[in-house]
Amino acid sequence: MKDPEASVFEIDGKHVLITGGSSGFGRHFARFLAAKGARVTLAARRAEALASAVTDINGSGGKAQSVVLDVTIAETIDAAFKEAEAQFGPVHAVVNNAGVTATKPALDQDERAWDSVIDTNLKGVWQVAQASARRMIENKVKGSIVNIASILGLRVAGAVAPYAISKAGVVQMTKALALEWARHSIRVNALAPGYFATELNDDFFESNAGQALIKRVPQRRLGQLNELDGPLLLLISDAGSFMTGSVVAVDGGHLVSGL
Numbered sequence: 523m524k525d526p527e528a529s530v531f532e533i534d535g536k537h538v539l540i541t542g543g544s545s546g547f548g549r550h551f552a553r554f555l556a557a558k559g560a561r562v563t564l565a566a567r568r569a570e571a572l573a574s575a576v577t578d579i580n581g582s583g584g585k586a587q588s589v590v591l592d593v594t595i596a597e598t599i600d601a602a603f604k605e606a607e608a609q610f611g612p613v614h615a616v617v618n619n620a621g622v623t624a625t626k627p628a629l630d631q632d633e634r635a636w637d638s639v640i641d642t643n644l645k646g647v648w649q650v651a652q653a654s655a656r657r658m659i660e661n662k663v664k665g666s667i668v669n670i671a672s673i674l675g676l677r678v679a680g681a682v683a684p685y686a687i688s689k690a691g692v693v694q695m696t697k698a699l700a701l702e703w704a705r706h707s708i709r710v711n712a713l714a715p716g717y718f719a720t721e722l723n724d725d726f727f728e729s730n731a732g733q734a735l736i737k738r739v740p741q742r743r744l745g746q747l748n749e750l751d752g753p754l755l756l757l758i759s760d761a762g763s764f765m766t767g768s769v770v771a772v773d774g775g776h777l778v779s780g781l
Contacts, residue, residue: 530759530760530761530763531755531756531759531760531761532558532559532759532760533555533558533559533560533615533755533758533759534559534560535559535560535561536559536560536561536614536615536758537562537563537606537611537612537613537614538555538560538561538562538563538613538614538615538616538617538758539562539563539565539602539603539613539615539616539617539654540552540555540562540563540564540565540616540617540619541565541566541591541593541616541617541618541619541620542565542566542619542620542621542670543562543563543564543565543566543572543575543588543619544564544566544567544568544572544574544575544588545566545571545575546720547619547715547718547720547747547750548564548566548617548619548620549564549575550747550748550750551617551619551750551754552564552579552586553575553578553579553582553584554748554751554754554755555617555754555758556579556582556585556586557582557584558755560585561585561586561587561610561611562579562585562586562587563586563587563588563589563606563610563613564576564587564588564589565588565589565590565602565606565620566590566591567591567592569588569590572588572590573588575588576588585610587606587609587610589601589602589605589606590602593642593645593646593647593649593650594642594645594646594649596653599649599653600653603653603654607657612657612658612661612663613654613657613658614663614665614666615665615667615668615758616650616651616654616665616666616668617668617670617754617758618647618650618651618667618668618669618670619670620643620646620647620650621642621643621646621670621688622638622639622642622643623682623684623685624636624638624639624682624684624685625681625682626681627680627681628681628683631683631684635684636684639684639685639688640684640687640688642688643685643688643689643691643692644688644692644695647669647692647695648695651667651695651699654667655667655699655703655708658706658708659708664708665707665708665709666708666709666710666711666757666758666762667699667708667709667710667711668711668712668713668754668757668758669695669696669710669711669712669713670712670713670715671689671692671693671696671712671713671714671769672685672686672689672692672714672715673714673715673716673776673777674686674689675688675689675690675691675692675693675714676690676693676714676769676777677776677777689714692712693769696710696712696767696769697767697769700766700767704766709757709763709765709766710766711762711766711767711768711769711770712768712769712770713750713753713754713772714769714770714771714772714773715745715772715773716745716772716773716774716777717735717736717739717744717745717773717774717776718744718745718746718747718749719744719745719746719747720747727744738776738779739773739774739775739776739779740774740775740776740779741775744774745772745773745774749772750772753770756770757770
């Protein structure tokens with residue numbers, strides 16, 4: 523007999539589409555959700571990297587497919603949703619994860635860097651959220667959209683101004699869309715990670731500057747990717763059915779550290 527309290531976390535058979543799914547957070551999220559029984563569509567620009575991720579998940583007993591899209595180009599988003607639904611049916615949840623950054627002092631950031639970050643992290647999140655909500659309404663799906671924000675959308679750091687600005691926009695977008703789409707039974711929440719250990723930042727966090735940053739985290743360590751799993755599952759599953767417009771920080775207490 524199933525535990526009714528545990529069953530609210532079940533996502534077995536749900537179709538979840540994840541942008542930025544070819545690497546990093548997105549690839550990890552896809553692997554985790556597939557292991558929980560979801561049918562997962564990984565979406566990104568790099569077909570070869572997507573194929574590798576899908577092979578990995580399917581080889582482990584999950585159900586995954588990939589679609590190529592560029593979150594900055596609306597036409598590719600619509601085409602990707604149609605392709606994804608043709609195989610796995612209507613999308614029940616979206617993890618709006620695609621993102622980029624540009625690391626330079628604000629005075630040295632040029633227009634190209636600004637446009638790249640804002641187009642991907644803010645416009646791209648908007649376009650994917652809008653496209654997914656339209657299809658959820660059309661398909662009469664009670665859906666969940668999880669926007670991947672950042673603690674840098676709530677508190678700033680040096681040399682990443684466009685990134686921090688874009689993530690602050692994602693936080694406010696999440697709240698605005700949650701307000702408008704609640705009437706359609708679509709929940710919109712944000713996950714705001716702090717600093718996590720990945721293959722992309724190993725070198726930095728081994729440096730003196732990286733070690734100093736870690737010491738400013740109250741738990742005195744980086745997050746591990748699996749520590750995002752529980753919060754993500756909460757927001758996607760029925761366990762979070764009364765949550766919308768929420769911003770869930772997973773940061774080892776970094777946001778509440780002393781100034």
